[in-house]
Amino acid sequence: MDELKRFGVSIEKNLLKKFDSYVKKRGYANRSGALRDLIRKELVESQWSEKSDAEVAGAIIIIYDHHRRELVDNIINIQHDYHKVIISSQHVHLDHSTCLEVIVVKGKITDLFELETKLRVIKGVKHALLAKSTLGREI
Numbered sequence: 001m002d003e004l005k006r007f008g009v010s011i012e013k014n015l016l017k018k019f020d021s022y023v024k025k026r027g028y029a030n031r032s033g034a035l036r037d038l039i040r041k042e043l044v045e046s047q048w049s050e051k052s053d054a055e056v057a058g059a060i061i062i063i064y065d066h067h068r069r070e071l072v073d074n075i076i077n078i079q080h081d082y083h084k085v086i087i088s089s090q091h092v093h094l095d096h097s098t099c100l101e102v103i104v105v106k107g108k109i110t111d112l113f114e115l116e117t118k119l120r121v122i123k124g125v126k127h128a129l130l131a132k133s134t135l136g137r138e139i
């Protein structure tokens with residue numbers, strides 16, 4: 001772990017009250033822990049918003065009806081096209097017709113957005129979500 005540094009923060013009384021309530025609700029032992037997590041969260045989100053060539057990690061979740069044959073072939077073909085950024089995938093049968101797939105990805109931000117878009121626009125995909133995370137090296 002990196003060396004811890006202390007710094008002073010000036011903050012409006014009302015905002016601090018709300019932050020303390022947040023700290024308590026989220027189960028943090030103190031303000032510092034909560035603030036560190038908020039900073040990390042913002043840094044990860046900021047990196048993704050730049051849509052750069054930076055390397056990140058994440059997961060794509062898709063919900064679809066497996067009865068549509070072409071749809072399943074499309075989903076598999078697209079995943080093969082992006083095999084270099086897909087670490088693993090897990091298929092879950094939610095009910096008789098609905099499938100959930102979690103595709104764990106690692107690679108350039110632009111490639112991961114491209115993959116998520118290609119999966120999302122397939123007819124029959126009911127929901128697609130890209131969980132944006134980090135390789136954790138810089139935070």
Ligand code: NI
Pocket residue numbers: 066091092093094098099100
């Ligand atoms: Ni299934």
